[in-house]
Amino acid sequence: MPELPEVEIVARRLRRGLTGVRVVAAAAPGVVTMRTFDPPLEELVGREVTGVRRAGKMPILEIGDLALLVHLMSAGRLGVFEGRASPRDRRVRLRIAFEDGRELRLREFGTQQRAWAKLLPAAEIGEDEAVATLGPEAWPVPPLEELAALVRQPRHLHPLLRDQRQIAGIGRSWVDEILWTARLSPFRQGADLDDPEVEALHRACDEILGGALELYERVVGESLPDKAPMPLKVHARQGEPCPRCGTTLAAVFFKDHVTTYCPQEQTGGRVLKDRRLSRLLR
Numbered sequence: 437m438p439e440l441p442e443v444e445i446v447a448r449r450l451r452r453g454l455t456g457v458r459v460v461a462a463a464a465p466g467v468v469t470m471r472t473f474d475p476p477l478e479e480l481v482g483r484e485v486t487g488v489r490r491a492g493k494m495p496i497l498e499i500g501d502l503a504l505l506v507h508l509m510s511a512g513r514l515g516v517f518e519g520r521a522s523p524r525d526r527r528v529r530l531r532i533a534f535e536d537g538r539e540l541r542l543r544e545f546g547t548q549q550r551a552w553a554k555l556l557p558a559a560e561i562g563e564d565e566a567v568a569t570l571g572p573e574a575w576p577v578p579p580l581e582e583l584a585a586l587v588r589q590p591r592h593l594h595p596l597l598r599d600q601r602q603i604a605g606i607g608r609s610w611v612d613e614i615l616w617t618a619r620l621s622p623f624r625q626g627a628d629l630d631d632p633e634v635e636a637l638h639r640a641c642d643e644i645l646g647g648a649l650e651l652y653e654r655v656v657g658e659s660l661p662d663k664a665p666m667p668l669k670v671h672a673r674q675g676e677p678c679p680r681c682g683t684t685l686a687a688v689f690f691k692d693h694v695t696t697y698c699p700q701e702q703t704g705g706r707v708l709k710d711r712r713l714s715r716l717l718r
């Protein structure tokens with residue numbers, strides 16, 4: 437799933453490539469994609485793209501006085517293509533055609549239709565529930581005191597950092613990298629962190645998310661790849677040696693995600709119980 441760095445580079449590339457370009461057609465072949473109906477998508481025709489930005493993991497296209505808020509969910513991708521999409525391309529959920537012949541497409545891979553979009557008056561985008569409920573952006577990292585206040589809660593760090601209402605932009609992949617960089621267990625209680633640990637987390641958010649963005653700025657072109665070249669060092673690499681200390685990376689498997697960590701550096705030498713395995717053995 438695209439997280440903050442992946443969506444930020446998409447927003448930057450679209451901003452550079454589409455600003456000032458006029459819309460000539462807009463349609464949503466995905467029958468459940470649009471979560472709003474008024475104004476209709478056709479209202480975009482004749483308007484120019486005025487900007488592209490991001491709120492958490494959601495790209496926002498500003499098109500005159502309207503704004504298109506997109507949630508990619510796990511399998512949605514935005515891309516710019518030359519020419520018009522084939523009506524037979526069943527991955528296309530939303531398409532916006534421009535006067536210069538290009539087309540912006542929201543495509544979704546896999547059979548489920550979960551990606552969604554809302555067309556809203558630009559002035560009201562901040563009041564939309566999906567935006568209004570977001571915590572502060574994870575990058576640029578909030579000031580240390582702000583991060584300390586939001587992280588010191590009686591919750592495990594892994595779900596806490598992925599909770600968009602607490603801090604926006606981090607998902608299943610980057611949370612593993614951030615916690616590994618900060619040498620913190622995914623199962624530490626946020627409330628238990630001392631000052632040096634919060635400082636390590638603060639540095640790690642900045643370094644990991646900012647580092648991914650720096651890489652994307654160098655390697656991601658205008659057409660946007662379907663899969664970002666994520667520089668992951670530990671996420672989903674269980675069984676491989678820790679790049680820092682050489683200990684075999686371990687993982688805990690949940691129903692829909694995996695948490696990878698270094699037992700030597702993050703959990704005091706303990707390999708945590710694999711919940712998937714223990715359920716099978718029960």
Ligand SMILES: [Zn+2]
Binds near residue numbers: 678683699701
């Ligand atoms: Zn290690």
